[in-house]
Amino acid sequence: xxxxxxxxxxxxxxxxxxxxxxxxxxxxxxxxxxxxxxxxxxxxxxxxxxxxxxxxxxxxxxxxxxxxxxxxxxxxxxxxxxxxxxxxxxxxxxxxxxxxxxxxxxxxxxxxxxxx
Amino acid sequence: xxxxxxxxxxxxxxxxxxxxxxxxxxxxxxxxxxxxxxxxxxxxxxxxxxxxxxxxxxxxxxxxxxxxxxxxxxxxxxxxxxxxxxxxxxxxxxxxxxxxxxxxxxxxxxx
Numbered sequence: 013x014x015x016x017x018x019x020x021x022x023x024x025x026x027x028x029x030x031x032x033x034x035x036x037x038x039x040x041x042x043x044x045x046x047x048x049x050x051x052x053x054x055x056x057x058x059x060x061x062x063x064x065x066x067x068x069x070x071x072x073x074x075x076x077x078x079x080x081x082x083x084x085x086x087x088x089x090x091x092x093x094x095x096x097x098x099x100x101x102x103x104x105x106x107x108x109x110x111x112x113x114x115x116x117x118x119x120x121x122x123x124x125x126x127x128x
Numbered sequence: 129x130x131x132x133x134x135x136x137x138x139x140x141x142x143x144x145x146x147x148x149x150x151x152x153x154x155x156x157x158x159x160x161x162x163x164x165x166x167x168x169x170x171x172x173x174x175x176x177x178x179x180x181x182x183x184x185x186x187x188x189x190x191x192x193x194x195x196x197x198x199x200x201x202x203x204x205x206x207x208x209x210x211x212x213x214x215x216x217x218x219x220x221x222x223x224x225x226x227x228x229x230x231x232x233x234x235x236x237x238x239x
Contacts, residue, residue: 044225054231104171117164
């Protein structure tokens with residue numbers, strides 16, 4: 013059973029550019045959520061995808077968008093990058109939206125984005 | 129979203145028990161108490177969760193106060209590999225993927 017994998021592990025962009033981060037969820041997991049973790053802070057929820065549809069969003073502007081594919085892998089896209097977007101972006105998968113309140117999330121190791 | 133309060137940092141000696149406290153005075157009846165930890169340069173890792181009763185698993189124990197306004201994560205014998213940031217999180221039953229992380233407790237384990 014493979015875990016959650018994310019790519020790329022590190023990348024550097026300049027302000028105003030766009031970035032796409034990718035996540036392969038754990039086998040059998042149909043729910044993916046994305047988090048942003050600034051240096052020294054706890055992760056912040058960006059949004060969640062369940063069966064290819066967004067079904068929960070945190071306090072992030074529309075330039076943060078995502079996709080989930082039929083194989084449950086996912087992408088996070090950020091447009092018009094700002095310096096404050098520099099952070100570790102974490103992807104987490106879970107077995108299903110039907111498990112309410114109790115299921116554990118499995119996190120990848122993250123993609124570290126630096127915006128110059 | 130209900131909040132949790134944890135000490136910023138704690139220290140422990142290797143092979144001694146560690147008790148990590150968490151206050152959640154505004155917890156609702158349907159909130160589960162989850163603990164995750166984040167080792168350096170890694171994503172968060174699930175540790176344990178509970179609702180009302182104390183829980184044990186291979187990693188840790190979770191002691192929940194009778195009024196549910198506080199809980200304690202117990203590592204029975206700390207090892208150097210347990211040095212991490214520990215997050216106490218209240219998770220409601222409405223959305224499975226959303227966790228509200230606070231600042232967490234940074235645990236240092238001394239040999």
